[in-house]
Amino acid sequence: MEIKVNNIGIVKESRILLNGLTVITGKNNSGKTTIGKALYSTVNALSNIKNNYEQDKRNYIISQLIRVEDLLFFLAPSRAERKEDALLFAQYPFISKLIESNYIFSAETNELLALAKGLIEEFKTVDAMALLNGVRLHTRNNTKTENLLKMQYQRAIECLSNLLNVIEKQDKNLDAYAVERLFQTLKIEFSNQIQPIKDSSCISSIRIGSKDEDLFNITIKENKIEQLNNYDLFGLYFDNAFLIDDPYVLDDIKKVEPTITTYARYRDVELNSILNTKSVFSHKNALCIELQNCVYGLSAFEQTVVDERNSLIKEKLDKIIPGTFGKTNDGLVYYKDGVRLNASNLATGSKMFAIIKMLLDTGRIKKQTLLVLDEPESHLHPQWQNVFAEIIVLLVKELGVKILLTTHSPNFMLAIDAFMRKYDINDKSNFYQTKDLGDGFVEYVDVTNNMEKIYQDFLVYLTEVKAIHDSFTDPEDA
Secondary structure, X not given: OEEEEEEEOOEEEEEEEOOOEEEEEOOOOOOHHHHHHHHHHHHHHHXXXXXXXXXXXXXXXXXXXXXXXXXXXXXXXXXXXXXHHHOHHHHOHHHHHHOOHHHHHHOOHHHHHHHHHHHHHHHOOOOHHHHHHOOOOOOOOHHHHHHHHHHHHHHHHHHHHHHHHHHHXXXXXXXXXXXXXXXXXXXXXXXXXXXXXXOOOOEEEEXXXXXXXXXXXXXXXXXXXXXXXXXXXXXXXXXXEEEEOOHHHHHHHHHOOOOOOOOOOOOOOOOOOOOOHHHOOOHHHHHHHHHHHHOXXXXXXXXXXXXXXXXXXXXXXXXXXXXXXXXXXXXXXXXXXXEEEEHHHOOHHHHHHHHHHHHHHOOOOOOOEEEEEEOOOOOOOHHHHHHHHHHHHHHHHHHOOEEEEEEOOXXXXXXXXXXXXXXXXXXXXXXXXXXXXXXOEEEEEEOOOOOHHHHHHHHHHHHHHHHHHHHOOOHHHO
């Protein structure tokens, strides 16, 4: 599998092979993160796209029906002055269903659509004035209230019509939903600067496929996706994706809701898409939610299967962080030897291992997982860099996880190289080095068969600082 990018961020044109472990090295601010964000955004947005579509579609319908219910609040039986008035609306069965909120949340999507259609037809025959006269109007100005309720009644009809129009349009064109979800994800990850700042008028693209064939591609022009082809392929390659670049995400778990709100009560009824933009998260918030859900664990049988499959990796992780995790009102907590510690108080290096441990122990990391690790060694002592490198290689070896990793640490790079050879994943490992093209652009150069270039680059700066050190060292102290 290969990803090709053109004019994304500061990357001019590059091809990256992704068949196991892919490592990108280079200086700071040399575009190492760009390819990771592009790949993560694409996979995260389009994996399970049909399930996401159905969920957003259902939530959109519910949100609009709730809005209609709010507009027709005057139909509530509690507002009726007399019992017979309270029963007046009962002759309209679809309206009766509408005010039964439990029905709205429990019904199937097709039933909810039927409800919306039935309401529109029913509103054509309903005696609006009889309904208005059957409720207690708590105001001195009944004329004004009557006009207001008539307006609410008309707005409810318009809301339902809009709902059906949007659903019909989206059902005919799933591509539009996929484009919108992908674009929103890219905007979040690139802070609205997907295309090069110095040449925003150019055409940008992300292509994924084999060496000779593009299985997926998008074209971006003037900060909009102009073309999207074959997004279904991600169901074949990936079930999920994680971008990990900040161990302090464990500190934020209590600040992020673990689930998406079922509906947006005050969602704009004029929206022309079912996509709930609040369901599109940054990689950090998405990871935070996954970790928060990890504390609920698996069934005993599922846990046994996962533990057996991951036994060797789990053994390595338990040497660093042997305890378990749970959740309290204070956030994530770590249990070890009967002692409870807030996860925020774990050493920074331990947090990186903890993230991998939680995702692995609960089956989130598996064969069809894309794992993007952006400089994971930053907070690790060389000793733990070696351990982390071995775990990364084992994830590829034992589970078949696809990993894209960036680093600028010579020790970490050497550790990856060593364990790649030890566990014999040479044929599943690819190494790239960033190259400055001038004018603010970079490209990735394949150095898989010439990794000495990576070490030579590191050596330049080690030699430079060694010379400074020696120049200020008294020979007698040497």
